[in-house]
Amino acid sequence: MMRLFQGGKDSPVAARAAILLVGLALLVLPFALAQAGTAWVRITNLAILFALLALGLNIVVGFAGLLDLGYIAFYGVGAYCYALLASPHFGLHLPFWVILPIGAALACLFGVLLGAPTLKLRGDYLAIVTLGFGEIIRILLNNLAQPINITNGPQGITLIDPFRIAGFDFSKPERWFGLMVSGPIKYYYLLLVVLIVVMVVNVRLQDSRIGRAWVAIREDETAAQAMGINTRNVKLLAFAMGASFGGIAGGMFAAMQSFISPESFVLVESIMVLAMVVLGGMGNIWGVVLGAVLLSFVPELLRYTVEPMQKAIFGRTLVDPEVIRMLLFGLALVLMMLYRPAGLWPSRTRRRELAPAKR
Amino acid sequence: MSLCNVPHAKRLIATTATVFLLAACGNEEASKSGEPSGSAGATGITVKIGHAAPLTGGIAHLGKDNENGVRLAVDEANAKGLTIGGQKVTFEMLSEDDEGKENKGPIVAQKFVDAKVAGVVGHLNSGVTIPASAVYNTAGIPMISGSATNPKFTEQGFAITFRTVGRDDQQGPAIASYLFSEYKPKTAAVIDDATSYGEGLANEVEKALKAAGVTVLPREKGNSMQTDWKAILTKLRGKKPDAIFYGGMDSGAGPLMKQGRELGLQAVFAFGDGACTEKMKELAGEASEGLICSQAGIPVAAASKDFLEAYKAKFNSDPLIYAPFTYDATNLLITAMQNADSVDPAKYLPELAKISMVGSSGRIEFDAKGDRKDAEMTIFTMKAGTIVPLAIIKAGQSIPFEEFTKGAADPAPAEPKEESK
């Protein structure tokens, strides 16, 4: 756990205190947010989901340096896997702890399917092919209602089961120790646990043999190969790992949303996740989470700042917050690459690598 | 305590910053939540009614139109000064922007639940309405959509879902039966834009045409941004269909029809409400002449005169499409509250389910699912560059438009006729 804090190595006591404080803050956060409205808890939950996605994409883009523009496809695979196995669509109602691993495995399989033929490709070609792959998956989800109805096409799947363990239902409000705990708050804790697990896995991965192999490939593939790294397998592993995290996030999204359709898995979402990774700092786990949280809250903050401001000045909304958000995304991508290529919270090695002048 | 009362966004920042101190606030929420919707004051109670639609983005104008419908109804009710449960009631509309996005639906719904609204009018898009309805269902808050036409919305088994607009599977058969009775096609082609709306409608049309004995060619599909339909239309030309139905929006339908005529297709072109707009003339030019299309519900021009005049007076513009339906939806909520003499959702919900009211869009009654009984559909055609209504389809019967407006101008005498069926 301690290695999560890069700066904490010098004074373990301070680090422990910091972890304790942050942990406590995260525990009471949903109740504080619920004061402003349970809607804020839902927004936070969505932000954590995006953080999970960004962490998964970070393995592929940040660690291994393979630009994946179709990442949302794995999210979609996970979501549809959950929806199909826990909804009246096929009449199946498997418990979530069975489906989530299946979803992760299926997404992993798709990751390998995408990775295997494209491994030879160099960076920019790979980007386009992954983009095409993402679109193909979406078109498949949209069209597999005919001739046999598998995904129910653009109509989407309704009435997806929430998470349930032995009578404990994540979607129902309950009273714990005199505190009202709503469905979103329960999901918040679940998501938080998953996020921490995924972060720990990521940190361990980063420091492992595999993690170092990824970095080696990112820095110089030929050299990595010469050092005896099986670049093919190691790259495949990056795709597989990244995809399975996406699959898990997708399954949770389906359960929380209770309705999904292919519209949630379009190209813009892939780019949004990429923007989170780039903004936060490619290759740095904390940076990526920061990026995801920032970009998830931006639209809400814009809603409460930009819109009233425009109304006050011009009497009406001239520029929609949504447009401003997209412009900010675009600007963030460009400006970050130009002025701070390693992100807001750069990883040390990445900073070294992306500083062109010193090479 | 003071920190717990700062306005919305500011409060969030404040709370996250001083998160530890505020853990205790959680207890207060529990104690506050006992109060049902509406807060008592010295002069009476304020009842909040939620309205949700995309107020930004591509169809913001439709969202605004829906909002205007609700606002008009709320203002009229307040002007009347209603008394419910022995207290004077003031209604307040809370309008939220759901951006037309599926994952925003539940968040907006939660905002309404947090604000303890008594009922919700919305949302606009079916894709947003469906995920949001799960949240309202958990909270037990009734919702009436004036524009979500996807059948699935009311088929989830939720008691709180209603709509004042017709379903896709009411609109589909309407246009299909008109097509069949007026043009007698032997072979028909059905195309859609692979969206929830387009495909859903196309499925219903295909079903109805097949049931009427028309040979329907294998479905062709494009996408919502498609402008090149030539490959598909060329293929269809080889099959010589007598009628072509396209489920989708005008931005696809315009080029489709134009290219179809360029390729020499003689078939009649039919569309759903997404392509039943004046824009068709702009996009397809002369080729658009003679198209037929349907709209769920009655045309705005056929809504009650009182409503049209009030809307025009208040907003200085004509209603676009769904305003009569959201206006009616709001009045339904208010009437149900009056009938139950309570603003508590649990108490007035049964009254809403069995309501019978004459609104701006005609008589409204709900069936067991919360769908409108005998919802009207209107068939339009493109004549000399404008969309004009041809006929109203009600309970499977086609009524020429002129006759219908004569009846609707004076709803009172028309009533017994409708009920006698």
Add this chain to the structure above:
Amino acid sequence: MDIFLQQLINGLTLGSVYAIVALGYTMVYGIIQLINFAHGEVVMVGAMVALTVISALTGAQIGLPPVVIVLAGIACAVPACMAIGYGMERIAYRPLRKAPRLAPLITAIGISIILQHVALLVFSRNPLSFPQIMPNPVFEIAGAHISAVQIAIIGGSVVVMAGLTFLVYRTRLGIAMRATSENVQVAGLMGVNIDRVISSTFVIGAALAAIAGVMIGTYYGIAHYTMGAMLGLKAFSAAVLGGIGNLAGAMLGGVLLGVVEAMGAGYIGEFTDLCQAPWIAGLMTERCADGGNFVLFGSNYQDVFAFLVLIAVLVFRPSGLLGERVSDRA
């Protein structure tokens, strides 16, 4: 047969536009090995600018002949796009020329998003329609219909391609461009102004994109701020199909992809209708009765073809049909 001919004409028209857009990708790639992701958006801007000018001039009713109005539209769209092409290179790509390959690709995505949403703000969020100011007579050849606009598009693209070929192979700038694409450093040493050559490449590519934008706008009669993204991807696929960096390859790839798409959308449904196969139809008599069908892949998969072509080419023949100019890339 007339159906086949018609599909061929459809494909050729679309393919001509793809080819012109693909040229923009391939020129930039040939010289600095960069995928200019935002190129499709330049096409969109071209269509939007031309449309606005044409609408304004038509609406003003000053009695200009339609041809002049269209030419005025092109005359405004081309410089506007050239300016965007120049600015794009200057702001987003030049500073990153020595950065890792990921960097310019990410900025390109950023530029693409920015262009789309600025277009949304400047023009409209809703699709704009192209006013139909000229009669569009339709000719019939052996049962197939071809409109005047289609002829103009195919003819125009031939002229554009010929002009570009002349520019690259017969002018000083062309020589400089070819030298730069062979070896940037050496070309610099030989006195070629590298920055200027690269800027010119972007500007020329953007001019082509503007022309493609006007073509596609007048052909379909509609322009929308998102129209460039998919078009760009398809044109890029076309460039890869022909062999990226290779001018003739981009032209061939564009035309081929257009034809493949038209034929695919037109025929795939019939080829994958299992009811057409007697032995399967026997198994599903109920479903196949009375002209029933069991179409595995219909026209709904038409957008997939470009991507499948792209993936297949990259996996099996990364140098494309005619070979890349720069051979050590894949």
